[in-house]
Amino acid sequence: xxxxxxxxxxxxxxxxxxxxxxxxxxxxxxxxxxxxxxxxxxxxxxxxxxxxxxxxxxxxxxxxxxxxxxxxxxxxxxxxxxxxxxxxxxxxxxxxxxxxxxxxxxxxxxxxxxxxxxxxxxxxxxxxxxxxxxxxxxxxxxxxxxxxxxxxxxxxxxxxxxxxxxxxxxxxxxxxxxxxxxxxxxxxxxxxxxxxxxxxxxxxxxxxxxxxxxxxx
Numbered sequence: 001x002x003x004x005x006x007x008x009x010x011x012x013x014x015x016x017x018x019x020x021x022x023x024x025x026x027x028x029x030x031x032x033x034x035x036x037x038x039x040x041x042x043x044x045x046x047x048x049x050x051x052x053x054x055x056x057x058x059x060x061x062x063x064x065x066x067x068x069x070x071x072x073x074x075x076x077x078x079x080x081x082x083x084x085x086x087x088x089x090x091x092x093x094x095x096x097x098x099x100x101x102x103x104x105x106x107x108x109x110x111x112x113x114x115x116x117x118x119x120x121x122x123x124x125x126x127x128x129x130x131x132x133x134x135x136x137x138x139x140x141x142x143x144x145x146x147x148x149x150x151x152x153x154x155x156x157x158x159x160x161x162x163x164x165x166x167x168x169x170x171x172x173x174x175x176x177x178x179x180x181x182x183x184x185x186x187x188x189x190x191x192x193x194x195x196x197x198x199x200x201x202x203x204x205x206x207x208x209x210x211x212x213x214x215x216x217x
Contacts (some may be wrong), residue, residue, distance in 0.1 A: 004187035006167070008035045008046060012190045013053050015133070024056035026109070026131075026187040028087070029063065044080060051081040058108045061087035062097075068095040073088045078106045085109050085128060090118045095125050102126030107167065111126070116150040123160040125140065129185065134178070135168030144168070145177050151162070152182045172196055 002023035005016045008031040016022040027050070032038075037046045047060045056080070062073040069201060072095060074086040086101060087109045088094045098108045102125060109129040110122035122130045131149060134144025151164050166178040169188025172195030178186050186192075 002019050002185040006187040008032045023193050025050050028061045051083045055129050057085045059085045059087040067093045067096050095121055095213045098125040119151040123184040124163040128163040131167040132164045133168035135170040137189050148181045148183050
């Protein structure tokens with residue numbers, strides 16, 4: 001399972017990279033705005049800055065919602081850096097754009113996926129990644145993990161190469177459960193990754209080891 005961090009914060013990306021388990025980054029206009037990154041040129045530069053920190057894929061999202069606009073933006077994003085994956089929304093024009101990008105050797109991440117049918121269309125169009133938003137489904141009393149399981153079954157049935165990127169991860173148990181189901185990638189906040197480190201028996205065991213060491217020296 002690959003670990004992506006879902007942020008535009010360079011310090012958090014560096015911290016995750018230093019941990020040694022980071023495989024990539026996802027971000028979006030909302031996360032850019034949260035970091036105060038505004039204006040097209042600044043946003044494009046920020047994507048390059050992210051690529052210069054991590055070794056893996058970096059999803060960069062188009063803003064346009066029409067086919068021509070998405071193609072224009074996507075091609076510009078793809079030219080920024082070899083690690084860029086063009087993030088395209090799950091809409092009719094988005095599926096057309098994903099097919100275009102696939103035919104032209106540009107990798108894509110189909111975002112805002114909330115059903116197995118949407119994931120099937122994305123895979124048919126050749127998306128590199130599909131991003132089901134499990135946290136947002138949980139928010140409306142729908143089981144986001146069940147969607148991951150459905151997509152895994154469909155993709156395995158037909159040998160689709162599209163990777164399941166579990167998005168809108170809210171906490172560490174989301175990560176564990178997605179790993180059990182077979183998601184290829186998870187993307188979430190730094191806290192969801194660092195949470196995997198924590199266990200009270202580890203803390204108490206280490207404390208005891210150190211106390212015993214001190215007694216013997």
